[in-house]
Structures are given as structure tokens and as C-alpha cells.
Amino acid sequence: MKHYLSINDIDSLHDWVDEAITLKKDPYLFESLGKRKTICLLFFNNSLRTRLSTQKAAMHLGMEVMIMNFGNEGWALEYGDGTVMDKGTSEHIKEAAQVVSQYADIVAIRAFASLVDKTKDDAEEVINGFAKYATIPVVNMESSVGHPLQALADAITLKENETKKRPKVVLSWAPHPKALPHAVANSFVQMMKLQDADFVITHPEGYELNPELTQGCQIEYDQDKALENADFVYVKNWSSYSEYGKVLSWDTNWTMTQQKLGQAKFMHCLPVRRNMIVEDAVLDGGQSLVVQQAKNRIFSAQLVLKKILENL
Amino acid sequence: MKHYLSINDIDSLHDWVDEAITLKKDPYLFESLGKRKTICLLFFNNSLRTRLSTQKAAMHLGMEVMIMNFGNEGWALEYGDGTVMDKGTSEHIKEAAQVVSQYADIVAIRAFASLVDKTKDDAEEVINGFAKYATIPVVNMESSVGHPLQALADAITLKENETKKRPKVVLSWAPHPKALPHAVANSFVQMMKLQDADFVITHPEGYELNPELTQGCQIEYDQDKALENADFVYVKNWSSYSEYGKVLSWDTNWTMTQQKLGQAKFMHCLPVRRNMIVEDAVLDGGQSLVVQQAKNRIFSAQLVLKKILENL
Amino acid sequence: MKHYLSINDIDSLHDWVDEAITLKKDPYLFESLGKRKTICLLFFNNSLRTRLSTQKAAMHLGMEVMIMNFGNEGWALEYGDGTVMDKGTSEHIKEAAQVVSQYADIVAIRAFASLVDKTKDDAEEVINGFAKYATIPVVNMESSVGHPLQALADAITLKENETKKRPKVVLSWAPHPKALPHAVANSFVQMMKLQDADFVITHPEGYELNPELTQGCQIEYDQDKALENADFVYVKNWSSYSEYGKVLSWDTNWTMTQQKLGQAKFMHCLPVRRNMIVEDAVLDGGQSLVVQQAKNRIFSAQLVLKKILENL
Numbered sequence: 001m002k003h004y005l006s007i008n009d010i011d012s013l014h015d016w017v018d019e020a021i022t023l024k025k026d027p028y029l030f031e032s033l034g035k036r037k038t039i040c041l042l043f044f045n046n047s048l049r050t051r052l053s054t055q056k057a058a059m060h061l062g063m064e065v066m067i068m069n070f071g072n073e074g075w076a077l078e079y080g081d082g083t084v085m086d087k088g089t090s091e092h093i094k095e096a097a098q099v100v101s102q103y104a105d106i107v108a109i110r111a112f113a114s115l116v117d118k119t120k121d122d123a124e125e126v127i128n129g130f131a132k133y134a135t136i137p138v139v140n141m142e143s144s145v146g147h148p149l150q151a152l153a154d155a156i157t158l159k160e161n162e163t164k165k166r167p168k169v170v171l172s173w174a175p176h177p178k179a180l181p182h183a184v185a186n187s188f189v190q191m192m193k194l195q196d197a198d199f200v201i202t203h204p205e206g207y208e209l210n211p212e213l214t215q216g217c218q219i220e221y222d223q224d225k226a227l228e229n230a231d232f233v234y235v236k237n238w239s240s241y242s243e244y245g246k247v248l249s250w251d252t253n254w255t256m257t258q259q260k261l262g263q264a265k266f267m268h269c270l271p272v273r274r275n276m277i278v279e280d281a282v283l284d285g286g287q288s289l290v291v292q293q294a295k296n297r298i299f300s301a302q303l304v305l306k307k308i309l310e311n312l
Numbered sequence: 313m314k315h316y317l318s319i320n321d322i323d324s325l326h327d328w329v330d331e332a333i334t335l336k337k338d339p340y341l342f343e344s345l346g347k348r349k350t351i352c353l354l355f356f357n358n359s360l361r362t363r364l365s366t367q368k369a370a371m372h373l374g375m376e377v378m379i380m381n382f383g384n385e386g387w388a389l390e391y392g393d394g395t396v397m398d399k400g401t402s403e404h405i406k407e408a409a410q411v412v413s414q415y416a417d418i419v420a421i422r423a424f425a426s427l428v429d430k431t432k433d434d435a436e437e438v439i440n441g442f443a444k445y446a447t448i449p450v451v452n453m454e455s456s457v458g459h460p461l462q463a464l465a466d467a468i469t470l471k472e473n474e475t476k477k478r479p480k481v482v483l484s485w486a487p488h489p490k491a492l493p494h495a496v497a498n499s500f501v502q503m504m505k506l507q508d509a510d511f512v513i514t515h516p517e518g519y520e521l522n523p524e525l526t527q528g529c530q531i532e533y534d535q536d537k538a539l540e541n542a543d544f545v546y547v548k549n550w551s552s553y554s555e556y557g558k559v560l561s562w563d564t565n566w567t568m569t570q571q572k573l574g575q576a577k578f579m580h581c582l583p584v585r586r587n588m589i590v591e592d593a594v595l596d597g598g599q600s601l602v603v604q605q606a607k608n609r610i611f612s613a614q615l616v617l618k619k620i621l622e623n624l
Numbered sequence: 625m626k627h628y629l630s631i632n633d634i635d636s637l638h639d640w641v642d643e644a645i646t647l648k649k650d651p652y653l654f655e656s657l658g659k660r661k662t663i664c665l666l667f668f669n670n671s672l673r674t675r676l677s678t679q680k681a682a683m684h685l686g687m688e689v690m691i692m693n694f695g696n697e698g699w700a701l702e703y704g705d706g707t708v709m710d711k712g713t714s715e716h717i718k719e720a721a722q723v724v725s726q727y728a729d730i731v732a733i734r735a736f737a738s739l740v741d742k743t744k745d746d747a748e749e750v751i752n753g754f755a756k757y758a759t760i761p762v763v764n765m766e767s768s769v770g771h772p773l774q775a776l777a778d779a780i781t782l783k784e785n786e787t788k789k790r791p792k793v794v795l796s797w798a799p800h801p802k803a804l805p806h807a808v809a810n811s812f813v814q815m816m817k818l819q820d821a822d823f824v825i826t827h828p829e830g831y832e833l834n835p836e837l838t839q840g841c842q843i844e845y846d847q848d849k850a851l852e853n854a855d856f857v858y859v860k861n862w863s864s865y866s867e868y869g870k871v872l873s874w875d876t877n878w879t880m881t882q883q884k885l886g887q888a889k890f891m892h893c894l895p896v897r898r899n900m901i902v903e904d905a906v907l908d909g910g911q912s913l914v915v916q917q918a919k920n921r922i923f924s925a926q927l928v929l930k931k932i933l934e935n936l
Contacts, residue, residue, distance in 0.1 A: 028348060036652060038683065040676065048386045048408065052352065052378055052415040059350065059376050064683050066676055069385060073693060074672045075895045084899040086801045091895030094907070095914065096672065099894060102919040103676040177398045270411060271387050271403030275396040283406070290407065295414040340660060360698045360720070364664065364690055364727040371662065371688050381697060489710045582723060583699050583715030587708040595718070602719065607726040 001311065003131050003138045004304045007148040007187050013194040016152065017159045020299045024156075027060045027302070033309050034063030040104035041067045041141070042074075044111040044126060049270060050141045050149065053297035054108060060302050061309065066104060079125040093126075097133035106137050106308055113144035113181040115245030121145065122210075137308045139301075142183050145210075150269050151187035153300035155195070157293045158232060161265055166196055167231035170264075172223060173203030174277040175250045176237035182209060184269045185238045189213050202226035206240055206248045223254060230264040232289075235278055258282050265289050313623065315443050315450045316616045319460040319499050325506040328464065329471045332611045336468075339372045339614070345621050346375030352416035353379045353453065354386075356423040356438060361582060361609050362453045362461065366420060369613035373621065378416060391437040405437075409445035418449050418620055425456035425493040427557030433457065434522075449620045451613075454495050457522075462581050463499035465612035467507070469605045470544060473577055478508055479543035482576075484535060485515030486589040487562045488549035494521060496581045497550045501525050514538035518552055518560045535566060542576040547590055570594050577601050625935065627755050627762045628928045631772040631811050637818040640776065641783045644923045648780075651684045651926070657933050658687030664728035665691045665765065666698075668735040668750060673894060674765045674773065677921035678732060684926055685933065690728060703749040717750075721757035730761050730932055737768035737805040739869030745769065745805075746834075761932045763925075766807050769834075774893050775811035777924035779819070781917045782856060785889055790820055791855035794888075796847060797827030798901040799874045800861035806833055808893045809862045813837050826850035830864055830872045847878060854888040856913075859902055882906050889913050 001009050010016050023029070039058045041051065051067070058065045068074055077096055078089035085092065100107050111126035121144040131138045140148055158169070171188055190213060192199045200218045201209070208219070220226040227233060235256045240246045256266065256278040266278065266288045274280055282288055313321050322328050335341070351370045353363065363379070370377045380386055389408055390401035397404065412419050423438035433456040443450045452460050470481070483500060502525060504511045512530045513521070514537075520526070532538040539545060547568045552558045568578065568590040578590065578600045586592055594600055625633050634640050647653070663682045665675065675691070682689045692698055701720055702713035709716070724731050735750035745768040755762045764772050782793070795812055814837060816823045824842045825833070832843070844850040851857060859880045864870045880890065880902040890902065890912045898904055906912055 038680065043385070046385055046387060048380070048403070049411055051380065051385070052412065055378050056350065056415045066679050068672070068675065072384070072696070073667070073670055073675070075670060078898070082899070082904060085897035086900050090897060091672070092898050094898075095894055095896060098915045099673055099918040100676065102915065103680045103922065270407055272407060273397035273402060274390070274404050274406075275394070276398050280394060291410045291414065294411040298415065355697070358697055358699060360692070360715070361723055363692065363697070364724065367690050368662065368727045384696070582719055584719060585709035585714060586702070586716050586718075587706070588710050592706060603722045603726065606723040610727065 001307055004148060004308065005127060005131060005138065005140045006146050007151045007190045007194070009148070010152070013155060013191065016303060017155050020152070020156050020303045021159065023302055023306070024299045030306055031060065031062040033306060034058065034061035037105045037309060038064040038066060038103070039106045039108060039305065040100055041065065041108045042100070042110070043069045044071055047110055047141070049294050049297050050110060054141060054301045056298050057301035057305055060298070061305055063305070079129050093129035094133045097130045098135065101135040104136060105312060106139060106305065107134055108139035108141045110141040111143055113183065115179050115181060115239060118244040139304060139308070144181065145183055146187045147183040148187050149297065149300050149304065150184055151191035152304070153293055153296040154188060154234070154267065155191050156296040156299060157267065157289055160292070161289060164231065166198060168198040168200070168229055169232045169234065170226050170230045171201045171234045171236065172226065172256065173207050174235045174237050174254050174256060175252055176273060176276060177250065179239035179245050179247050180237050182238045182241060185209055185236050186213050188234060189217060193217070200226045204249050204251065204254065206242065207238070208241060209238070210241055227260055227262070230262070232267055233261055233264045234267040236268065237277060252276070255279060256282055258285060261287060267293060270294060313619055316460060316620065317439060317443060317450065317452045318458050319463045319502045319506070321460070322464070325467060325503065328615060329467050332464070332468050332615045333471065335614055335618070336611045342618055343372065343374040345618060346370065346373035349417045349621060350376040350378060350415070351418045351420060351617065352412055353377065353420045354412070354422070355381045356383055356421070359422055359453070361606055362422060365609035366453060366613045368610050369617055372614055373617055375617070391441050405441035406445045409442045410447065413447040416448060417624060418451060418617065419446055420451035420453045422453040423455055425495065427491050427493060427551060430556040451616060451620070456493065457495055458499045459495040460499050461609065461612050461616065462496055463503035464616070465605055465608040466500060466546070466579065467503050468608040468611060469579065469601055472604070473601060476543065478510060480510040480512070480541055481544045481546065482538050482542045483513045483546045483548065484538065484568065485519050486547045486549050486566050486568060487564055488585060488588060489562065491551035491557050491559050492549050494550045494553060497521055497548050498525050500546060501529060505529070512538045516561050516563065516566065518554065519550065520553060521550070522553055539572055539574070539576070542574070544579060545573055545576045546579040548580065549589060564588070567591060568594055570597060573599060579605060582606060625931055628772060628932065629751060629755060629762065629764045630770050631775045631814045631818070633772070634776070637779060637815065640927060641779050644776070644780045644927045645783065647926055647930070648923045654930055655684065655686040657930060658682065658685035661729045661933060662688040662690060662727070663730045663732060663929065664724055665689065665732045666724070666734070667693045668695055668733070671734055671765070673918050673921050674734060678765060678925045680922050681925035681929055684922070685929055687929070703753050717753035718757050721754045722759065725759040728760060729936060730763060730929065731758055732763035732765045734765035735767055737807065739803050739805060739863060742868040763928060763932070768805065769807055770811045771807040772811050773921065773924050773928065774808055775815035776928070777917055777920040778812060778858070778891065779815050780920040780924060781891065781913050784916070785913060788855065790822060792822040792824070792853055793856045793858065794850050794854045795825045795858045795860065796850065796880065797831050798859045798861050798878050798880060799876055800897060800900060801874065803863035803869050803871050804861050806862045806865060809833055809860050810837050812858060813841060817841070824850045828873050828875065828878065830866065831862065832865060833862070834865055851884055851886070854886070856891055857885055857888045858891040860892065861901060876900070879903060880906055882909060885911060891917060894918060
């Protein structure tokens with residue numbers, strides 16, 4: 001593996017999850033692996049968990065960490081080929097990616113979907129631009145279409161809480177006042193396709209995810225039916241993909257409640273809007289795995305960095 | 313001591329000041345104490361001294377430091393219980409505090425008073441929210457009502473410059489064009505109540521601090537009278553507490569001058585507006601302790617972190 | 625050398641360049657030199673290369689790095705003597721510089737020209753203010769009139785690519801839609817005056833740099849003539865100095881092309897606007913040294929820090 005851009009860059013999810021759980025038991029075991037190695041975290045968007053957990057993961061491996069908010073600390077980047085740069089952008093991705101490669105051994109990038117231009121978002125110009133022009137490995141800290149560090153953390157959390165061989169896992173859409181990207185849902189779906197599980201996606205009509213990603217997945221528009229006998233319920237909002245970036249519904253009948261949840265474990269990537277996505281009772285109760293998911297973000301990132309460092 | 317939220321979390325100010333002065337002589341003596349320990353500094357407001365001195369203190373103890381500006385790098389936090397989060401806030405303090413606790417061993421927080429809503433400010437929702445929901449120790453880097461790292465640094469500075477057993481210390485209000493919080497003055501008052509000193513507070517009428525804090529303190533509205541035979545004069549602006557957050561006076565008769573200061577030492581927490589709070593001659597003269605106070609911010613923070621680390 | 629404010633603070637450019645090239649071969653050789661030493665990087669303006677390369681240089685030397693964006697994280701600074709600070713500025717450079725000196729062993733500062741007030745820009749109030757009032761060494765990370773870390777990196781790059789004893793080096797102005805400072809061009813000129821080279825400056829009339837700096841330099845208004853038999857072409861935009869900060873021309877006849885470049889090596893400090901400053905073919909071809917220049921920023925900074933540390 002050179003880059004970690006998508007959950008599909010993992011050769012064996014099963015082995016990776018096992019290795020991450022082992023890392024978690026002794027986080028500093030590979031402290032010398034990253035000695036004199038530097039990771040540069042570049043943020044084009046806000047971050048709490050990703051920023052702190054990736055930084056922590058790098059520290060566990062003995063790496064140096066350099067962090068930049070590209071938006072307000074760096075230069076506006078140009079991605080077009082052959083552009084005459086006489087407008088707002090002052091540096092081309094070609095130079096930026098090569099330059100960062102001189103100063104770091106790994107670069108990790110967060111650049112959300114615009115939710116305005118579907119073609120551009122699907123092309124993932126920021127992360128793919130870095131992957132194309134950087135001469136060092138690139139890690140995806142949430143791109144326009146995927147959040148594979150989150151999905152790996154979710155796989156770890158599923159494994160840690162599994163009580164049967166083939167659990168039922170439901171990805172359930174929830175309402176949200178603002179248009180949100182599809183990245184977390186996409187990567188969760190891709191990850192679940194690598195699992196031996198009874199996996200169901202439920203959402204209102206019009207909220208179908210990119211059909212290329214959900215191909216072969218069970219989609220159920222009736223939330224109650226989808227939730228029957230669930231072992232894990234992963235709740236998440238996303239905006240419409242077909243009517244790209246639109247909020248079509250704000251129907252709080254889709255809000256997750258303790259009653260709907262039943263005996264299942266509750267999962268969410270955070271940040272979560274209480275009493276919109278899920279009612280307080282769920283988050284404050286014993287079935288919520290959200291804090292454990294957040295903790296596992298460290299070991300998800302740490303495993304990815306370890307794999308890359310071993311390969312440098 | 314679990315958290316350091318207020319100067320009253322100190323069991324013996326006398327012993328702490330002595331220990332801080334000892335630390336100052338050999339700052340790296342406890343360099344191994346913080347090995348593999350991480351402190352996360354979260355800023356909801358600007359900072360120069362607090363940011364750099366707390367970072368330096370943590371480095372002296374061998375800790376890793378993670379810094380975040382919550383305002384523009386993180387998510388808008390919700391503090392209300394039971395709120396339906398369908399507006400501007402995207403993450404609840406309950407999750408934020410628990411999540412940060414997964415990534416750090418200590419969290420330090422700066423969140424100024426709004427000076428708009430007295431009840432909210434007095435409730436200190438940010439720092440108290442973290443103290444309530446975090447599972448790790450919380451350090452106050454200036455909250456809406458207190459700045460106990462500053463007050464401890466001030467106690468160290470007083471001790472280093474003391475020439476008599478029971479010095480006269482005057483807290484003197486000064487004019488300022490903008491409304492400022494009460495935090496520094498409050499913590500200074502609380503700290504002085506733990507000292508054996510002749511302590512006087514002087515300010516124009518209408519500028520009384522929270523009476524619960526100043527209970528038992530001598531308040532003198534005549535600045536000249538208050539300053540008579542002072543050994544230390546701590547000058548500071550704050551806005552009105554009774555007419556909450558209002559600037560009632562901008563009377564430059566209250567500006568500290570070399571003449572008024574006499575033989576006393578001058579103290580201020582910085583940043584200081586020259587020729588509003590105090591005239592140039594004082595800051596540029598030999599009686600000013602402001603740079604020494606700034607330096608002592610390191611050892612104030614270092615002692616607090618040391619106490620917490622020893623207790624982890 | 626106490627401070628590194630200008631290329632003229634270098635005692636022997638020849639020796640420095642040789643030493644930097646040696647450092648580059650074994651970047652961690654002096655890793656213990658900076659142990660327990662702290663550098664504080666203060667940014668009043670955006671930065672990518674300077675921020676990351678200076679941070680990397682300090683890490684190579686084993687230093688601790690503290691980074692602050694003064695604009696949005698700190699306080700607005702006052703530079704005037706005797707000012708009554710009743711307006712927008714809340715801290716005087718006198719205090720800020722002294723305070724930062726308590727927390728770090730070296731302070732590095734970036735503060736661009738305003739391009740509005742020539743007298744103020746020429747006085748370099750920010751960097752000179754720090755140099756005057758700080759009690760620790762100050763490093764220039766680009767001030768209003770100079771960028772000596774860039775110029776030293778350029779000298780290293782010239783040396784690494786030199787094929788004859790006395791190369792012809794051309795500094796060629798290029799068009800740009802926005803008004804840019806003179807700092808890079810100024811320091812390049814000052815550095816070239818210390819070199820044994822055939823040095824020519826070319827630009828449209830009205831774009832003369834500060835005549836005090838270019839005194840003794842060959843200025844040629846005909847770009848074609850200037851470029852004849854060039855070995856190195858350093859392309860850069862700057863705004864007018866005589867009509868201070870104005871964009872007088874946007875003439876793309878001055879854009880560097882592969883044809884004009886001939887056999888010469890191409891240099892630019894980056895960020896560079898493609899197809900305004902220089903056409904794609906040059907940057908994507910084999911004669912461009914821009915990435916090597918960016919890499920050499922590490923060793924330029926590292927040598928400066930090493931010299932300062934050895935002198936502490």
C-alpha cells in the first residue's frame with residue numbers, strides 16, 4: 001500500500017482489525033518506528049476527532065507532526081490543467097504537493113465535498129491531486145467521497161462488540177438541518193461489503209447513495225422493517241445524491257429513539273446533533289458506542305501510519 | 313486535586329508558591345514525569361502568554377502538546393440539556409468532552425466571558441461543562457469568571473519581590489476603551505484573600521466586583537488614599553458587574569502614573585494598553601514587574617500540571 | 625551574529641553555502657544542539673514553505689517548536705512610541721517582544737509589506753520592533769523589505785547547479801494580477817551582490833527596485849537582451865516601488881516561456897501562478913529548479929538556526 005485513500009486500499013480488513021486491536025493494547029510498542037519521520041496534516045476543513053486522533057496516533061509511533069489549516073494559513077490552490085492563473089488561486093496543486101513532499105514523509109489531507117458540483121466532488125480533485133503529484137504517501141482524513149479512517153475505526157468497534165458470527169448491521173439515515181456530505185456513509189458501506197454480516201441500508205426515497213457503491217447492498221425504505229432484530233444501528237445524515245447536495249426531508253420520524261433501537265448497539269461518527277439525529281436517551285444510555293468509536297480513531301490512524309512507515 | 317478550575321483548588325498557596333520558585337530554578341528536573349502524557353489546549357479565545365507559557369510548561373515536563381482553536385478549527389458547541397440541535401451548534405459538550413478525554417491526559421481550556429449574559433457567564437458553562445463531562449483533569453486557562461493560572465503566577469511574583477512580612481497590596485481599576493471581563497481581577501482577589509497582606513481594592517463607584525468574591529475585602533473609592541504607602545499596585549481594567557458588561561467610565565484620572573505609584577512595584581497581567589491603563593514611564597521604569605509576571609506564567613502552569621500528573 | 629534579519633548578516637556567503645550543503649547530507653547530525661531549546665514562529669501572514677521548512681529545520685536540530693498566527697490567535701500590536709492606546713491595538717511591541725523572549729530561545733517572524741505606506745514598510749516596524757525589544761535572537765521569515773531565508777536557499781541552489789565559475793544570472797520581472805511585495809527580489813539582489821556572477825536585472829520601466837539596493841547592478845529593460853546566454857533565470861513579480869504598491873503593467877509578454885528560457889535553469893521562490901509568471905512547459909520541464917529551491921529552504925533555515933544556537 002502506498003496511499004491510504006479508500007477502505008479498498010486495505011488488503012485484508014479482517015487482519016487489519018485484528019492488528020489494530022493488538023496495537024490498542026500497547027500503543028507505544030512501535031514508538032521507534034516513526035523516529036525522525038514527519039507527518040504533515042493539511043486541513044481544508046474543520047476537524048476535532050480526526051485532528052487529535054491522527055496527531056495522537058503519530059505520537060504513539062514517535063513521529064513529528066506538522067499541522068496546517070490550508071484555508072486561512074496557506075494559499076488558495078488551483079487544480080485545473082493549463083489554467084492561466086490570473087484569478088483567485090495563487091498556487092497550483094502540482095507545486096503544493098511536490099513542495100510538501102520535501103518537508104514530510106507522509107501527508108494527510110482533509111477536504112470535504114462542496115456539495116455544489118457533483119462531478120468535481122466525485123473526481124476528488126484535492127486528495128487525488130495530492131496523490132498524483134506528491135512524491136510521498138497520502139492519507140485520506142475525509143475527502144469529498146470517503147472517510148476511510150472512520151470506516152476502519154468503525155470496523156474495529158464492530159469487532160470489539162460483536163456477540164455473534166454474522167451480526168445484523170443497519171445503516172439508518174437521520175434528519176439534519178444542513179446539507180452534509182456522503183463521505184462517512186460511503187466508506188461505511190464499502191467497509192460493510194468486506195464484512196460477513198447481514199447489512200441493510202435504510203433511508204427515505206430520494207436519499208439513495210451513489211448506486212455504484214451500494215451495488216449488491218440491501219436497501220429498505222421502511223425504517224421499522226430495516227431495524228428488526230438489528231445488532232448494530234449506525235445512524236448518519238447525508239444530503240441527497242441524485243438531487244445533489246439538496247436537503248429533501250427533515251422528517252424527525254427518522255430520528256433514532258431508544259424504542260426503535262431496541263437491544264441494538266448505537267453507532268455514529270460524531271459530531272452528532274442531539275434530538276435530531278438521535279434522542280438523548282440513546283446517547284446517554286449503555287448501548288451507545290460513539291465514544292469507543294472516537295477512541296478507535298487513534299488505532300485506525302495508527303495502523304494506517306504503521307503500514308505506511310513499514311513500507312517507506 | 314483533580315481539576316484546576318479556581319485558585320481555591322490549591323490546598324496551600326504558601327507551599328505552592330515555594331514549590332513553583334524551586335521549579336523555576338531547574339525547569340527540566342521533572343522532564344520524565346510527563347513522558348507519553350498528552351495535554352490538549354483548547355482555545356475558544358485569543359491568547360499569547362497563556363498559550364506559549366502553558367505549552368512551554370508542558371514541554372518542561374516532557375509532555376506532548378496538542379493545540380486547537382475551537383472557534384475556527386472545531387465545531388460550535390451546544391451546552392443546553394435536552395436541546396433539539398436544529399440550529400447553529402453541531403456538537404454537544406457531552407460528546408466533545410468525552411471525545412477529547414480519549415485523546416489526551418489533561419485538557420486545558422480558555423473561554424472568556426461573553427459580558428452579555430451575566431447568568432450564563434457566572435455559570436461558566438464551557439469550563440464547567442468540560443469539568444462535568446470530561447473523564448480527564450481540566451485546567452482553567454481563563455474562564456468567564458476566573459484566571460487562576462495568572463493569579464498563581466502573581467502570587468509567585470509577589471513572593472519573589474516581597475521585602476516585608478505583611479506588604480500593602482492595592483488592586484487599582486484603570487480605564488479602557490472596551491468592555492473587559494472580570495476574570496483576572498476576580499482571581500487576584502481570591503488569591504489575595506489567601507495571603508497575609510494589607511489588601512485594598514480601589515475603583516470608581518459602579519465598578520464593584522462580584523460582592524461574593526470581595527466579601528471581607530477593604531474597598532476604597534478614593535484612589536489616592538488607597539495607594540498610600542502601597543508596596544505593590546496591581547492595575548487592571550474590568551467592566552461593570554452590576555450594570556453587567558457596561559463601560560461606565562473612561563476616566564483617565566484613574567490611569568496609573570509614576571507619581572501615583574510612588575515607591576511601589578507595578579503589576580499587570582498583560583496585554584496592557586499604554587497611556588490608558590498606565591503611562592509609559594511606569595512600564596519602562598525599574599518598578600514594573602510585568603515581564604517577570606509573564607515569565608512566572610510558565611512556572612504557575614508547570615506546577616499545576618506537575619500536581620495533576622503526580623495524581624494521574 | 626545575533627539576529628538574522630538580512631542576507632547581510634551573513635559573514636561569508638561562500639562558507640555558509642558550503643556548510644548548508646554539508647548539513648543537507650546529514651540533516652540530523654546536530655540533533656542534540658537544540659535539545660531543550662525552543663523556537664517560536666510568529667506569523668502575521670500566510671505561509672506554506674516557510675512554515676513547514678523552518679519547523680522541519682528546527683526538528684532536525686532537536687528543538688521544540690511553538691507556532692502562532694498572530695493575526696487571528698494573538699493581539700493587535702501597537703508600534704508607535706508614546707501612543708495613547710485607546711483604539712484598535714491592545715498590546716505594544718515592547719511588551720510582546722519581551723514576553724515572547726521569556727518563553728522561547730529564538731523567535732522567527734513573518735510580516736509582509738502593507739504596500740500602502742512606503743515609509744512604514746521601509747522602516748520594517750514589525751521585525752525591527754522585535755529585534756529592538758526582544759532579548760532573544762530574531763529570525764526574518766519574510767519582512768516588508770527582505771526574505772533572507774529564501775535568498776540563502778537560492779544561493780545554495782545556484783551552487784548545487786553551477787556548471788561554470790562565473791555564471792550569468794538574470795532576475796526577470798513577470799506579470800501578476802495582484803500587487804506583490806519586493807522582499808524576495810530585494811534579498812535575491814542583495815545575495816547576488818555577494819556572488820561572483822554576471823548578474824542582470826530586467827523589468828519594464830517603472831518597476832525599478834529600491835535604487836539603494838540595486839546600486840551597482842546592471843539593469844536592462846529589454847528582456848530578450850537580458851536573457852541572452854543566461855545560465856539561471858530567476859523570475860518574480862513585484863509591484864512598483866516608485867509608484868509604491870501599484871500594478872503598472874500586466875503585460876504577458878514578460879511571462880517566461882520555454883523559448884525565452886533557452887538552455888537556462890529556471891528559478892522561482894513559489895507560490896507561482898502558472899501561465900502568468902511562467903508557462904506550464906517550463907515548470908513541468910527538466911530545467912526547473914523550483915522544487916529543489918523549496919527543499920533548500922530547510923537547510924537555509926537549519927544553518928541559520930545552527931549558527932544562532934552555537935552563539936547562545
